Amino acid sequence: MNMKKQGITIATVLAILFAGNAMAVTNGSFNSGLNGWSALGDVNLQAGAILMTTASVDFEDDFPEAAGAFNASGNAAAEVAVVGGVEDFIGIPLGALDSNDNFAFEGSVLKQTFNVNAGDTLTFNWNFFTNESSTGADYAFVSINGALTTLATPLDAANSSLPYAYTTGFQTFNQTFNTASSVTLAFGVVDVNDYNVTSALWFDNVAVVPEPETYAMLLAGLGLLGFASRRKQA
Template sequence: MKSMKSIALAMLSTLALGANAATNLVTNGSFEQTAQTNWNTYTSLPGWTGQPNVELRNNVSGTAQDGLNFVELDTNANSGITQTITATGLVELSFWYSARPGTSSSTNDLQVSFGNSFQTTVLQGVGNSTSTHNWQHFTQIVNLGNSGSAVLAFYARGASDSLGGSLDNISVTSVPEPETYAMLLAGLGVMGTIARRRKQKAA
């Protein structure tokens, strides 16, 4: 009986781990792998390729959502970043985006695309002060099919005036297939039935 309880606990732990401890498939999603004391423009960052470049900021003209660094996608003109993600099936895309503080909505459009199955434009709106970001969290379930990899891309689409929105804390995590949970729950049900029968025989 004790061994069955141990197995049940192990299966429940597996369910919890699958829901809460998924691995982030994005490299350098919070842009912390580059030492930065102010701000600078790069053609690439660890894991990311600039299109044609990207501006990395260390709590300048706003504060990072996660860690110290964040990126702005309007360097001298509208720009973007891309990264190829290795994954199949259902994944969850998560990122944080904010207007540059003190700017108008016309300069803060962000276009997001992921493979061939997802593309949208996020309009953040007006910055809420001269120094503070208004970070907003965006999530989307994306089906990557069986391709094996897909390009994740973020592009500035507002006024090309060197005053773009900010991006931080990007993640892509696999979403367990429903069949996985169904099999685990079915296994728990079978063990419960066996335990009841053993009790009945013992009585």
């Protein structure tokens, strides 16, 4: 086997191995804008990543800043706990985004449905920004088939440079799936206790990664190819 053929073989193995998973999440890099995703509220593409906020357009959410100062897209944050609102959009019960008896008022979400295999790991990078101090109750979340995981609240955020007063810094989320299934993934951020004082969720690089055993099999396969190649040359 010459080097050119070996290269083609490895490329073919990789293509077959990753074909299913490459299809799992459409446009998780956001290189194609919002293609493959459905948005509600203030969801904006910024430098190949997503920034979504709890900001309205017409109200001075972050007084004394002007109305809409922290709105990212020109679309106002959407209502929570109403038909056609944030919860309805991602298929969870109205009121499900309330937090410890504190009402969630408005926010933004982005969602996509895809298939995963058992052992696959969902991964993405995120950052939570907020103008609320640590006593605030806004939060950013991820919903996986309606199961909510809080990514961050103002308690998790530290002083930031402008434009937001506080940030968690860049973080990585990982969750492994035990069974093959269809998954509806949604990212969101909501105002809690009031409509005011904007919070935001940034995220990028949404991907589904095969389980480590699959990688091990791939590496073993490549090792055999390399061994065969060396034997031919010898």
